[in-house]
Amino acid sequence: MKLQHYLGGLEGLGPVSTETRVFVEPWEKRIFGIHTAMMALSTQLSLPATPSSFRTVWTWADLRKGAESLNPLDYFRFRYYEKWIGGISSYFISHGYITEAELDALTKEYYADFSKPRPSAGCAVVDARIVQYLVEGDSPKRGAAVNHAFAVGDAVAVCDVPTVEHTRLPGYLRNRTGTVETVYEGTYTYLCNTGPDGIGAAMPVYCVRFDPVTIWPGNAEPNFAIYADLYAHYIAAPAAAQQAA
Structure with a gap:
């Protein structure tokens, strides 16, 4: 993130949002759930195997890179979870889970009929892995001992x-x-x-x-x-x- 990460101290950026709700629209919960499931099923984790077809690595970093790859003007124009949709969609396309044409076709189908049933792939093993991931997380901390180059007060x-x-x-x-x-x-x-x-x-x-x-x-x-x-x-x-x- 370049331009979007350089905003500290700049003036004239417009009003600051004071929205306190985590989810403003119902669909945002679904996007958060998809992202959470992808992180839990990510292949770098040492968690029980599942029959899920998700076979690649997905982390917060991948989500951020996907959102930040947007044109800066689009980045500021879209809502928070709209950026998530863009990052997740791009990831699935680039990793071969779905083609852009297939995604566009499905999008048109659901826009035409919002009541159309969504695919359900309920699986107790997958659900258990997601719950375990939410409990244990994925800590960035590694080694316990290290020689630090700096001390407090430096x-x-x-x-x-x-x-x-x-x-x-x-x-x-x-x-x-x-x-x-x-x-x-x-x-x-x-x-x-x-x-x-x-x-x-x-x-x-x-x-x-x-x-x-x-x-x-x-x-x-x-x-x-x-x-x-x-x-x-x-x-x-x-x-x-x-x-x-």
């Missing part, structure tokens, strides 16, 4: 890493300096390799404190701080970061 500079598909680094923090507030135990990975962005093998994660005045000079309120959990690849000693730039 000054660190945020790098300006290249971004292709997705990044966990907010744009407004790039090239800014903060202070390590917390050193998390162990190492952590992301749900997929982010390529040039740099998240691949498990690595340390730090909570870094920033003075908003240094992020938005002349346009920040005093007496508060911004905290960000950042992968080790995103931060460096201030001198090293300057040399890299």
